Amino acid sequence: MDYEIEVAFGPHFSGLRLDDLLSPSTSSLPSLSSPRVPSSFPTSPSHPSAPPKQPFVIGVSGGTASGKTTVCDMIIQQLHDHRVVLVNQDSFYRGLTDEELKHVHEYNFDHPDAFDTEQLLECICQLKSGQSVHVPIYDFKNHRRHSESFRQVNASDVIILEGILVFHDQHVRNLMDMKIFVEADADVRLSRRIKRDTYSKFVKPAFDDFILPSKKYADVIIPRGAENQVAIDLIVQHIRTKLGQHNLCKIYANLNVIQSTFQIRGMHTLIRDREISKHDFVFYSDRLIRLVVEHGLGYLPFTEKQVVTPTGAVYTGVNFCKKLCGVSIIRSGESMENALRACCKGIKIGKILIHRSGDNGKQLIYEKLPKDISERHVLLLDPVLATGNSAVQALELLRRKGVPESQIIFLNLISAPEGIHCVYKRFPSLKIVTSEIDAALNDELRVVPGMGDFGDRYFGTDD
Numbered sequence: 001m002d003y004e005i006e007v008a009f010g011p012h013f014s015g016l017r018l019d020d021l022l023s024p025s026t027s028s029l030p031s032l033s034s035p036r037v038p039s040s041f042p043t044s045p046s047h048p049s050a051p052p053k054q055p056f057v058i059g060v061s062g063g064t065a066s067g068k069t070t071v072c073d074m075i076i077q078q079l080h081d082h083r084v085v086l087v088n089q090d091s092f093y094r095g096l097t098d099e100e101l102k103h104v105h106e107y108n109f110d111h112p113d114a115f116d117t118e119q120l121l122e123c124i125c126q127l128k129s130g131q132s133v134h135v136p137i138y139d140f141k142n143h144r145r146h147s148e149s150f151r152q153v154n155a156s157d158v159i160i161l162e163g164i165l166v167f168h169d170q171h172v173r174n175l176m177d178m179k180i181f182v183e184a185d186a187d188v189r190l191s192r193r194i195k196r197d198t199y200s201k202f203v204k205p206a207f208d209d210f211i212l213p214s215k216k217y218a219d220v221i222i223p224r225g226a227e228n229q230v231a232i233d234l235i236v237q238h239i240r241t242k243l244g245q246h247n248l249c250k251i252y253a254n255l256n257v258i259q260s261t262f263q264i265r266g267m268h269t270l271i272r273d274r275e276i277s278k279h280d281f282v283f284y285s286d287r288l289i290r291l292v293v294e295h296g297l298g299y300l301p302f303t304e305k306q307v308v309t310p311t312g313a314v315y316t317g318v319n320f321c322k323k324l325c326g327v328s329i330i331r332s333g334e335s336m337e338n339a340l341r342a343c344c345k346g347i348k349i350g351k352i353l354i355h356r357s358g359d360n361g362k363q364l365i366y367e368k369l370p371k372d373i374s375e376r377h378v379l380l381l382d383p384v385l386a387t388g389n390s391a392v393q394a395l396e397l398l399r400r401k402g403v404p405e406s407q408i409i410f411l412n413l414i415s416a417p418e419g420i421h422c423v424y425k426r427f428p429s430l431k432i433v434t435s436e437i438d439a440a441l442n443d444e445l446r447v448v449p450g451m452g453d454f455g456d457r458y459f460g461t462d463d
């Protein structure tokens with residue numbers, strides 16, 4: 001099944017740096033002292049407690065006629081979200097001079113000098129700073145810009161910048177959080193383009209000289225362009241996830257989403273598939289649970305400790321927190337106990353059973369907790385945070401037992417935004433560690449896209 005994770009994607013992923021997505025650092029942006037950066041580039045907020053929302057910028061490049069625009073359109077259509085805007089590099093062609101117009105058939109429109117990169121850079125900087133922009137409209141018949149017409153693009157959460165040379169300029173690249181290269185067979189591109197203009201004279205040399213070398217900057221490479229539905233679906237789901245995480249992690253400082261990788265996305269794809277076998281569901285759920293538990297343990301307090309190594313040298317490290325226990329919310333929470341025991345030898349684990357009639361029940365049925373739980377750090381276990389009602393009941397019980405909420409770490413695989421809001425409204429100092437934040441709850445109060453009833457699927461009672 002590990003092999004299936006890799007082959008199922010279809011596209012080749014060249015190191016997608018998910019730790020940088022949606023949290024761009026100043027090092028990833030152009031230097032403010034650079035002459036290439038316009039004066040409208042956003043500066044530090046005047047109110048550090050309320051930083052401006054940084055949009056997620058996706059660059060899409062590739063050879064001419066590779067299918068870039070079609071891929072962008074498919075991503076936008078599948079997102080169905082007004083928070084996404086598209087900016088085409090073609091809008092920033094320079095208007096030709098009278099002399100250039102006389103020899104237009106000799107002009108190379110695939111060369112970097114054909115574009116007004118300065119204006120493109122200023123446009124994206126303004127959008128990133130939350131300003132609306134006027135994008136020029138280029139007349140491809142007269143090879144001039146419309147002097148009085150423009151396209152207004154409003155600030156948005158996701159900006160897709162598409163064009164053959166959007167990766168060529170470093171300053172433009174530095175504004176991107178994600179870079180996608182659409183790859184198509186040269187013969188296919190030739191057959192698409194040859195009807196439009198001279199291929200061998202300008203298009204192919206420009207591709208070899210400028211476009212192909214920029215492929216190395218891509219985070220994701222999509223072969224076959226718009227035909228590669230698997231790759232497009234994966235990118236769409238990733239954007240959806242990051243949009244939700246971006247907002248909530250800024251609102252709640254104690255909300256922690258483990259760094260996503262394509263192994264993690266692949267395992268999520270498998271356990272969310274309703275056709276997967278029970279054996280594989282349990283196997284990949286256990287792998288994800290182990291990652292969440294390991295990540296959660298990293299938020300426990302540690303003390304410095306020095307040891308002498310076999311070489312006689314002194315190594316300064318840390319000592320694990322000793323006063324620790326787990327508490328599982330019966331019954332799906334019990335699926336996380338083995339991973340916790342594997343990480344923490346001899347750990348005590350308590351149990352809480354809560355009545356969930358329609359998932360709105362608030363009746364505590366059963367509890368069995370360590371007697372000294374008030375002195376311990378508690379790892380609360382439940383794989384799915386949906387409405388938050390059961391979690392709130394469990395947390396209220398722990399608080400009554402004397403456990404400070406700052407000493408509780410709530411571990412789950414997926415969380416719904418509604419559940420996160422519900423829990424943090426009552427317990428703002430609680431730490432939540434999850435592997436993904438899903439879109440929402442549906443009318444039946446089930447997480448979507450979700451993974452169904454986790455307990456039934458894990459313990460085999462969904463037949």
